[in-house]
Amino acid sequence: MKMVKFAAILATELAMGWISGEAFATAEVSLETQPVEVFYGVAELAQMQAPPLNSTNDQSWSFSFDNDALVPGSRDQDYTYGVSASVSSETPPQSRWSLNTPLQWFDSHSGIPTLGNSVRTYSTEIGLYGFTPEDITRSDANLDDRPYASLLYVSHSREHAGARPDIAWRSTFTVGVLGLDIVGDLQNAAHSTLDIDKARGWRHQISAGGEPTARYSVARQRLWTSSYSNIEIKTSLQGSVGYLTELSYGVSLRIGRIATRWQSFNPELANYREHSVPVFLGRGHRESYFSAGMAVKARAYNVFLQGQFRDSAVEYSSGDVNHGIVEAWAGYTHIFASGYRVSYTVRGHSSELKSGAGDRNVLWGGLTIAKNY
Secondary structure (H helix, E strand, O other): OHHHHHHHHHHHHHHHHHHHHHHHHHHHHHHHOOOHHHOOOHHHHHHHOOOOOOOOOOEEEEEEEEEHHHOOOOOOOEEEEEEEEEEEEOOOOOOOOOOHHHHHHHHHHHOOOOOOOOEEEEEEEEEEEEEEOOOOOOOOOOOOOOOOEEEEEEEEEEEEEOOOOOEEEEEEEEEEEEOOHHHHHHHHHHHHHOOOOOOOOHHHOOOOOOEEEEEEEEEEEEEEOOOOOOEEEEEEEEEEEEOEEEEEEEEEEEEEEOOOOHHHOOHHHOEOOEOOOOOOOOOOOOEEEEEEEEEEEEEEEEHHHHOOOOOOOOOOOHHHEOOEEEEEEEEEEEEOOOOEEEEEEEEEEOOOEOOOOOOOOEEEEEEEEEEEO
């Protein structure tokens, strides 16, 4: 079964390489080399054009918290919680421990169009998140529900400018450790404080005791302009190889008072807690808008259900999981003139398992506090 997983990952990697490399590169040559006015009016182009980078180094930080208790009527199960913190800048990180160097190597081999010095922003994120079955009071391995699973991770992302102002690329490299006790320990510490039942089955989680893992993803984003300045629609096609191996296509909408660059709004690129924090850089004006969207995912491999190379007490084969997932979200964001941002989002997706107690849709809420400076 482990070899089947490896073969699926390899096949999807080759497919993603063709899509992000040959197919997209061809599209860039045939479309992006044409005069932009052929596709857009002068007024639309002015609206789409990303604001120029300031002479100073704009930066931002954010802190986010997800929990299924942040939506009415939800229970402590499935994607149960996640925490992350991120920093973003217009200049690459200088630390020798940064993932920017390996990400740059992956980008050079993935087919992202070579556009000279095209990287506009860099973002580093650290976080953790976990999954539980429905009945968290059981201490045995529950073979009829989804397994306990967790990830502690650090990731680095780069935003690449397209040759056309309505095209942008985002690449991300993530490394992490599965199966550490810290995710369950934090959950049970919170439950103890709130006098809630403890989750008693964490010792049966995927890769219990710890196992390294990684993921690389590339996304091509496109802005679809509107005749109204307070409406923004964009689409993204993303390929991912690693502990989540999938292809996805998403559509997102912002409506309201919008000031930040369209490239910085990326809810369709999120995977659980990872990268669901927009990177706001550029204009520092007040904003207030509603957002919504959906994504369709063709998922070849999910480590949080199928396990990795180590055997786990509860894990599912490829034939037991749904490889087609539909995800949707809606939220509200307010950005103050001082640069602080507060947002709330409700997100959910269709069932990841075909049968058993784990065959259910998933819903959770998320809060984010951020600051531009």
